[in-house]
Amino acid sequence: MLKYIGIRLVQLIPVVLGATFLTFLLIYLTPGDAAMKRLTAQGAAIDEEVLEQTREEMGLNRPFPVQYLHWLTGLFHGDLGLSYQDNRPVSQKLAEGMGNTLTLTLSALALAIAVSLPLGFLAAVKKGSLLDHGIRIFAFTGNSLPNFLISVVCMYWFCIRLQLLPVVADDSLKGLLLPCLTLAIPLSGQFIRQIRAEILEQLGKEYVTGAKNRGIRKRFLYFSHIFRNCLPSLFTFLALSAGTLMGGSVVIETIFRWPGLGELAMDAISHRDYPVIQGFVVLMSLIYVFLNLLADIGGRLIDPRRECQVP
């Protein structure tokens, strides 16, 4: 197992290098000028001479390979550079966003699991019943509604109509509830469908028929066999969802004033803030690889029959 983890960590190097090179190249080729964006941040016209001087100071006049190698050298020294927008260390900005995003992601995942596990189970066990149809409608609806719509509807009901929560929230528990709920609704839709499908698959297997014929109690069968056999694939699904949530909750973060990584990344992209974009890519590459690794190791621990294969 340790050898496997070691190999996976070594494989991380080309992944990060490839991802950062491609991102750097794509940003470089995309029309846009970080110096211009910075100087005209408030929309006022600027002087051509100042623009040129700022480009020089920011190193934007250097050739692409020089810019990339300079950034890469910094990365190997643990220095992700300074943000073009405010000259703050990129690592500091990422760390601030990371904490908030992690909190939001874990909360949304936990809430989604809490809702979807029993509902997915029920839908599978009561397949074809009215309950099953109801749960599936909820899952389809939740999955198909766009995040911004769920956000606004939740905000309207919980804040305006029911007066339960403030619109102007902070990073306290109350501030977390609405963004967490908004993220958890579509996620629950996906989870319910996944859990239902997994359990139905297990229910059709011969060991379940055999166990039933042997008179094994239903509770034991469901918990110790069916649920356990579903866990590895659910664990993988969960890990991948966590990765998506970490970088993809920008709408939620904007609407609910949640200063996380998604908002940071979008802001950096619109301002051509290359160091922050690059730092974000490195971080997300690490997170994705780490979560994949975690899913593999978790799957192996849950089901020792599974082999950890180096891809």
Next chain:
Amino acid sequence: MKRFLWLLTALCMAVTLCACSPAGTSEETDISSLDTSSTENSKILRLAESYAYPSLDTHVEYYGWFTSIYGITQSLYRIGDDSSLQPCLADSASVDESGLIWTIVLKEEVCFSNGEPLTAQMAVRNIQRLAQENERFYYLADFQYQVVDEASFTITTPEVYPTMLNTLASPEMGMLDLDHTSDFDLSPIGTGPFQIKSFVPSGTVEVERNDNYWDGEVKLDGAIFYYMQDDDSKLMAMQNGEIDAYDGVTAAAMELFSADPASYTLNSIPATRLQFYILNENTLSDPVRAAINLAVDPQAIAEFLKGTVTPAIGPFSPSASYGQVTKPDPDPQAAMAQLENAGYQRNANGYYEKDGQELQVNICYYAARSLDTIAVLMQEQLKTIGIRATLTCEEDADATYIATGDFDIALYCMIADSAGDPYAFIDATIRDGSYYDCGGFDDPDCQALVEKLQYETDPEERARLANSIIQMVIDDNAFGFVGLFNKISVMKPGVTGISENCPFDFYRLTADSDIA
């Protein structure tokens, strides 16, 4: 089975509650605790801001705009609601006959929030720090500064610099106590009516009354600025009574607020952000440009945008002395006559053509500041006079059509007046070789006036020159001025003095800001 499911549900709920722990150390809030405005003991104004920055260092980047908005810093001069320059921390300023040596006299009573007086030495050090910290003000390093006495200093410029007072009025020129400010990013010490109470970088900002304020009574006890980017969130926070005012109200929100005048006060004034287009003189002949400008109807566009913009005649507010220009009213018949006089004839498709070549123009735009809507409306308006317009949307205008000049009509939006003077806009768009001089406009007489404007010190003559320059540009159909964005503020009844009538974005809280 049921018990198992209940057990599973309970387990998952427990996991959720564990995960939903607070992220930071901030105190838990509830709706009732948020309602802190105008209580018996304190008057706290709560506002929503669309922008938030990581630092309060007045001299860096555009952060000075925000310390000015928060009422923490003030500059030596300020720009009035009518775009006129008014002394603020300075008592007076004068320039000698050569036009090179400015003498600035400070008001004697000015002091920082810590009680320390603002001296001439400190003012000079602030200007020098700004020159060092902010690339947009690097040229200030070329000036020479000399302290005359405690309350006055001179600035000597290498050449005549008529917009000195406008520069001194820039919000980035806010005066800080450089000796006693321990952290410029988090707690700068300024001269404004408020001082920082708490500051979350790129988040909520809280200010409290400066008890040492030098210019009279400060009516509010404090204010909170919530960073809220989303329009719907601001609208709902206002409806929920969680904020007392905000600006940048959308057309949809305006309809809601105006339907309930007892609960909300709406205020709308033309501001300084200009929507305009550049006509490419290299690809469009004089009659075609004239026809385009006669076809585009700013009034109709403003009506379509539901009051968020005011139709523009020139680039500057008509209330400013340098905004006195005229242009012909939209007239589709006259536009078509222009084309027909130039030899164009209608083809079977209803479009004009000449020598078998259909008249087509390419409108380039970027999807922000309602330019996408304007592009479509212009396309329709040009169609009515027989010009086929194609639309090209770019993500970044500066890096594409502005840089290459590859357009017939280039839509753009910028702050035309950021310091109460017309020169910055004229210098950036009309002067030969400037960044936005990408439409091929070339008029030696106009350039001579631009040169003259650069060194003219008399405000009245400056206004006259600016009006002449803009009029020449309008008459030549080099540009089309579409609209000035309105500054639309909504306030709870009783909220007053939040610079709602000031067209500039960098003023908000003053000593007169109040909530009943």
